[in-house]
Amino acid sequence: QVQLVESGGGLVQTGGSLRLSCEASGSTLSRYTMGWFRQAPGKEREFVGAVAWTGSTYTYYADSVKGRFTVSRDNAKSMVYLEMNSLKPEDTAVYYCAASGRAIGMRTRDYDYWGQGTQVTVSS
Numbered sequence: 468q469v470q471l472v473e474s475g476g477g478l479v480q481t482g483g484s485l486r487l488s489c490e491a492s493g494s495t496l497s498r499y500t501m502g503w504f505r506q507a508p509g510k511e512r513e514f515v516g517a518v519a520w521t522g523s524t525y526t527y528y529a530d531s532v533k534g535r536f537t538v539s540r541d542n543a544k545s546m547v548y549l550e551m552n553s554l555k556p557e558d559t560a561v562y563y564c565a566a567s568g569r570a571i572g573m574r575t576r577d578y579d580y581w582g583q584g585t586q587v588t589v590s591s
Contacts, residue, residue, distance in 0.1 A: 479587070
């Protein structure tokens with residue numbers, strides 16, 4: 468079992484930056500692929516980015532955030548981060564951290580554990 472708690476959301480202007488954090492507990496973080504998803508009102512939850520479970524820095528991103536968002540992890544601190552730059556109003560959503568015991572996937576069903584989410588609002 469893995470418990471995930473996100474933090475760092477808030478209100479930011481277009482072009483601004485935010486860093487989301489995800490604290491994991493209950494199991495060794497290094498065993499899991501860690502992903503970030505987001506869900507806007509009236510829309511399905513969508514993949515944002517993920518970092519592999521290995522000691523490598525392999526990451527994968529949705530096209531919509533590539534070059535603007537960065538996923539990273541600190542296994543020693545049991546933390547995962549989502550650095551978001553050049554934010555746009557269309558990035559407004561609830562952002563979720565998720566853990567998977569498998570290789571990187573982009574579907575919600577690829578992930579076994581989820582946090583409660585943190586709201587990000589980008590004003591125009």
